[in-house]
Amino acid sequence: MSLNKNKIVVYFLLFLCSILSAQEKEQDTTKVETLEEVVIVGESNVMSVSKKLFTVETIKRKDIANVAGNNLADVLFNNLNITVNPDASNGRSTVSLFGLDGQYVKILLDGIPIISDNGLGNNIDITQINLDDVERIEIVEGSMGVLYGDNSVAGVINIITKRGLNDNGWELQLSLQEETVGNEFEFFDKGRHIQNVKATNQVNEKLSYSLGISRNDFAGFYNSYKGKDYVNINTQEGSVVNDSLRGTEWNPKEQITVSGNVNLDVNKHNFFYKLQYFNEDLDIYDRHVNGRYLNGRLNPTAVDQKYNTNRWVNNLNISGPLHGATKYNFTFSYQNQKRNYKEYVYNILQRHTDSVLTDAVSQSSEVWYSKAFVNNIISKSSFFDLQLGYEFTNQSGFDAIATGDYSSDVVKNTITNYELFGITEFQPSKNLSINPGARFTNSSQFNSHLIWSLSSTYDFSETLKLKAVVGSAYRAPNFEELFYYFVDSNHNVQGNPELEPEDGISIFTNLKDSYIIAKEGVLNPSFTFFFIDLKDAIASITTEEDGRTLFTQDNIDYSKRLGFTLDNSFIYKNWNIGLGATYLGITNAINESFNNSSDYLWSLNLQTSLAYKITKWNTTISSQLKYTGKTQNVFTNTNNELFIGETDAFTWLNASIRTDISSKISATLGARNLLDVVSINTGTSAGAHTTPTSSSRLIGNGRSYFLKLSYNLNF
Known part of the structure; x- marks a missing residue:
């Protein structure tokens, strides 16, 4: 059963009308509520990022529910300074922050870095991070090396897990979500199909546990392609016509996430354990068909690929008081991930596998991790305080495709880091606090690093606050940059094991205020200036090796970011409006090789959000719009000449309606990418004297509609 867009629009309007006429409750008077602050590290919630030290943006559970967010990619599209970078070929979606890719952004789960294909916490495929048991998401911009170590150069994304229930008893949560992919949809086939089940038991005020499972089946985006079982046969000649229409534009994948946690309070000490298993199957269909004959009959086949990823996460957090107001926080984690690669010959007409060419582990990672700190050490002093801690990381693994393609030369690598950090607080007056900090890292692979930070907050009044943060961090070279190897008669591309980490320094200054408007409204403006400076940045170079040109990497580059962000939120009665802009x-x-009017290449990003709650019908209508302006970059044309080109601007618009049909059942109906953006042009000339080539980059799969039904049972 296929759906078309016109029918879906009609269904959307009918659903809205039924909501608006279904219930007749009297509207309550809505009071303006002050937005809750994120709790400081070391206070009641030790997994949160410190809002005392940094400016923290929070995506709450209700925000995730309003957009029917299943994974991290579903909700980060609307963040002003974050860009989600999807790759249709391998199914991965990573983030960039201020134009710095996912290698410079550290992603944490309850304050613990998440294992990835080639690292820990960085360059994560955010479509693999399920949000079913997530309480909120915290986003911090700027170098966070003192608290979170390497790779937190551009910022940190911290995902906080739900803990327990408000009252003793059981809660059972079920949800079904059906979503079109562009105008493609069929039950159990085309489109996106999501199922979630979660059970939570609050045994008593000290003990709770939960167990949940989620399935996300993305059938791919066909666009103009014809699918796995397509073959074009010229019946008159009895031959295969290779029209390159086999397969899909975006590759299909199925993800299953199983997670459980236990939360226990013993006296004043808290124990929290989280276990998570993730499995993903990604299919890649070859667009070239082999038209061979078998026993006198045409037997078309294709060489397809399948990637299977398995990840286990074990996180334990223990926290509590040591003496008086002095508290400790201890974390231990063991994580492992394996990715299996299968290459096989698929018989298209008979729809089965003829033979398997390769079936081997292509990537493996194993991480042992521990972190602990003690804060409020000088708890009796009103002028000075101290926090001290350590962090230990041992990660080992390999990437066979990058370094040997399953040959005997596959490189295995192990990195062990021992780190000590401390943050002090000086409070010379009631309105002023100064927080210097430092971290020392001893690495088994790289030179030792000293990371530092200095943050300060000054309260001009109860509402007008100024916060300044200067800090450093470094980005360690990834596995491919160190060990990539592709050498044959036509290629000589190798990594550089002698690479050193990139050093990054950032300056962030934030001024925010709060105004009461018309007695029932609150306006919260915020202005941020930022500067990020990367030294010894890793860049591609060419050199000579044995009379051949060698393509490799070296620490020769630099990169800087400079910009301003103006962000406003306005709450009035049932309205919640957000409007922000960044000039980057x-x-x-x-850039030094060009005669530019400015050293910087500039872009403008805009973001706005709108939410209106109809209390009478327990319904929230919301929309999010994000404009990503033209960006200038350096490209290479067909003559291998460098030129400054432009990537087109685009606008992303989502809208949804969420309603409580009853005390147990809720429904969310919405649309993603209402402006139907699929691809944008990159590399177009920004000047009059260049002869560049232009290409198209896929960033979306068209206008999509979704319906999510949730059932909550408490007993």
């Missing part, structure tokens, strides 16, 4: 400039060492 980027410069790199390569």
